[in-house]
Amino acid sequence: MHYLRISDEPIDIADLYQRLVDPQYGGIDMFVGTVRQWTGKIETTKIEYSAYQPMAEKQLEKIAMPIEKQGGRVVVAHRTGQLGLSDIAVFVGVAAPHRAEAFKWCQYIIDTLKREVPIWKKEYDTDKVRWGN
Amino acid sequence: MKIKVKLFAFLQDQLGPVVTVEVTNPIRVTDILKQVSQLAPQLTTTLANSRLAINQEFIDRDEVSLTANDEVAIIPPVSGG
Numbered sequence: 780m781h782y783l784r785i786s787d788e789p790i791d792i793a794d795l796y797q798r799l800v801d802p803q804y805g806g807i808d809m810f811v812g813t814v815r816q817w818t819g820k821i822e823t824t825k826i827e828y829s830a831y832q833p834m835a836e837k838q839l840e841k842i843a844m845p846i847e848k849q850g851g852r853v854v855v856a857h858r859t860g861q862l863g864l865s866d867i868a869v870f871v872g873v874a875a876p877h878r879a880e881a882f883k884w885c886q887y888i889i890d891t892l893k894r895e896v897p898i899w900k901k902e903y904d905t906d907k908v909r910w911g912n
Numbered sequence: 913m914k915i916k917v918k919l920f921a922f923l924q925d926q927l928g929p930v931v932t933v934e935v936t937n938p939i940r941v942t943d944i945l946k947q948v949s950q951l952a953p954q955l956t957t958t959l960a961n962s963r964l965a966i967n968q969e970f971i972d973r974d975e976v977s978l979t980a981n982d983e984v985a986i987i988p989p990v991s992g993g
Contacts (some may be wrong), residue, residue, distance in 0.1 A: 812993050828992065831920055831985060834968035835992075857992055869993050889993060897965075898992025899921035910922040911991035 781853040783839040785830050785898070787860040790867040798854050799874040806878035808885040812869040814862050822905045828859045828868060831897040838896045846884045851875045855888065857898055868900075913937070915978055917948065918985035923959070926952050937977040948986065962988045 782798050792811065799807045814826050835857075843853040854872040862868055871889045875881040892898075900911035916930050933947045941964045949956045964971045965985040966978070978984060 829921065830992070831918070831965075831968075831987070834965060834985070834987075837968050893993040894990065895970075896992050897920065897987050897990055899988070900991045901921070901925075910925075910988075 781843040781847055783836060783843060784856045785832055785835050785859060790856045790858060790870050792870065795854050795856060795870050795872055799852055799872045801874060804874035805876055806881035807872065807874045808881035809872040810885050810889050811867055814864050814866050814868060816864050823902050824905060825861055825863050825903045827861045827901040829899050830859050835896050835898055842888055842891050851880060851884050853888065913980065915984055921988050923955060923986060923988055926955055935978055938975045940975050941971060958988050962986050
């Protein structure tokens with residue numbers, strides 16, 4: 780079964796990985812998104828994430844369900860609150876029978892999350908504060 | 913009918929977490945967004961790129977009918993991940 784979480788709690792990769800391990804799967808693909816310092820000439824010092832939590836959870840559910848129906852397992856965790864440089868903002872993990880689906884589904888989930896899940900970042904850069912897009 | 917509209921991100925920074933708008937059913941989604949942009953003209957661009965959610969579902973229709981119990985939210989462009 781999938782596991783989807785939006786929380787202030789730090790993301791524990793080892794724990795999330797364990798949720799993907801199962802003898803029926805031969806491939807696990809994981810994407811870990813972290814807070815980047817430089818975007819061109821803009822220097823970021825920290826990011827604050829906020830969410831419309833119940834809707835964000837529903838949207839994640841909608842993204843995960845079709846993949847689970849096709850035989851994959853989905854684990855997604857997204858942080859809210861203040862994160863420093865290199866902190867983990869998002870984890871997307873997919874277990875699948877073979878690697879091709881694992882790669883494909885993992886990319887699909889993170890790309891769709893970035894478009895369809897109501898989570899926002901407020902970037903504290905050295906020159907000013909920016910709402911991300 | 914007055915309805916409460918939840919705001920997030922930049923919109924919430926500027927106007928707080930909830931604003932009240934006056935609607936007569938059926939109402940165009942763009943009219944709801946326009947009413948909010950009249951409260952703070954600096955939000956016009958963000959609102960033009962925002963979507964409406966009713967009961968935590970995105971609405972892609974142009975026109976909606978709302979009831980007092982509906983949870984209405986304006987979703988500015990998302991930036992998670």
